Amino acid sequence: MKLLEKYSLPILIACLLFPLAMPNPIVGYAATATMVVFAFIHKKHLLFILFLYFPARPLFMELNNGLTYTGDLIILILFLSVLIEKVKNKEWPTANYHFTIPFLLFCLVGVIAAFITGVNLIPILFELRAxxxxxxxxxxxxxxxxxRKDILLFLEGMxxxxxxLSIHGLIEKGFSRTILIxxxxxAWDLPPINNMRIYGAAAxxxxxxxxxxxxFFFSFFRFQAAKKHRVWIFLSSALIFGTLLFTxxxxxxxxxxxxxxxxxxLTKNKPLFLYGLGSFLCGLLLIYFPISFTSSNDDLSASVPVDTMMIGSLPPEGDQALSKRFSEIYSDESLSQSTEWGRLxxxxxxxxxxxxxxxxxxxxATFGDSATLSFSSPIYQEYGIGENMYTDNQYIQVLVQTGLLGLAAVFGFxxxxxxxxxHSSNRSTATFTICLLLAALIAGLFYNILEDKTFTLFFYSCLGFCLQKDIFSKD
Known part of the structure; x- marks a missing residue:
């Protein structure tokens, strides 16, 4: 048992990666079962695996569908194992979780309303899972x-x-989605406006x-804590920033x-400002412009002759592509399309x-959430809504599915x-989590942020860190 505990991290990483080379679902199921066992051997290392799994989950699922529910099972088993230990040792929870009650009430309102509307149990459970x-x-x-060593391991590993994943995404861009995916x-038939974007392992x-x-934020914290390799960390952040621009x-x-x-x-953190500015400039000059120029030339050389092509169909290059994405937000054409079938x-x-x-x-499971993409909604026919509609707006989804009561519960949370x-003793982590909360509130205007496993993975984890005593004071 001690040997398994000592080498638990490389064993778990191998269990996650091995099914990718062996696409049989049975191999994926076996790897998942093996990883779940480590909830009772080394919880922290199993927790770390989640931060590798969820950001690349679509790629893992595509390569081996036996890994589809790996993350869900790991979380459930970890939760049960922590609960069992608390009961066994007759311990009370070390943190105050009363603030989570409004979110659970929001879910309860959604379940009650769904049953009244006539939604079946399976779609409801599907959405509760999300x-x-x-x-x-x-x-x-x-x-x-x-x-402290656990946090540094997480930061370094991530x-x-x-x-x-950034290198993988840049290869996707540079080779026009022809290799390593x-x-x-x-074979996806992407519209021209999306064809130039990096989809990455997240699809x-x-x-x-x-x-x-x-x-990028995590790289800065790792940069601050590092005593060596700081140049490598900074260059890594520039790579991350340059890849981010291509999305x-x-x-x-x-x-x-x-x-x-x-x-x-809030922090008056001048080093972060300089770090971010330097990463942005290096990412722009060393990553974004060179790869954008190369890929644009490849696209043109592989296309029909320029004299037979409509000028408006030429792909935007360099900063034009990035600036165009923002300038067209309020264009007449964008507003018209959005009103007919888009966000408006x-x-x-x-x-x-x-x-x-x-x-x-x-x-x-009634209006533009994850469940409605897999199960038919009972209200779509009545309101003339297409089956594959996704809201990409957390606020309107919450308002429609749980009404004023649910919206009040979410804002209460x-x-x-x-x-x-x-009131957290982890001031630095708490400040960062407050900023993540602001990012979630803004991103909710554009995405169903509560269903985004990648964002919620980090947000709820940071929130959990803040509920502990000062983890950074521990050896």
């Missing part, structure tokens, strides 16, 4: 006795992983951008831009449904979380 699986990390990490992904440019944005994720850049500004104001359409249709169900809404963070 909302609550990573939420359990708040309790798990809140009860684990993390030490930086290495972020570098690996599954054949089914290469979604917005999710990938959220991951890279968080990793062209406007919502993420706005959300993390505001969160970064708040963090600098979702808001307008959502308000129509909300006016009919203002108190508790229509329930979970936000307020109580903020108050809890203000």
């Amino acid at each position: 909302l609550l699986v990573t939420f359990l990390l708040l309790y798990i990490i809140g009860e684990l006795h993390l030490e 930086l290495l992983f972020a570098v690996a 599954p054949d089914s992904w290469s 979604n440019p917005n999710v990938f951008a959220l991951f890279l944005g968080i990793q 062209y994720s406007r919502g993420t850049m706005i959300a993390f831009g505001m969160a970064s500004l708040l963090y600098i104001i 359409y979702v808001v307008i249709k959502g308000m129509e449904i909300f006016m009919d169900h203002p108190v508790i809404g229509t329930g979970l 936000v307020f109580l979380t903020y108050r809890t963070l203000l």
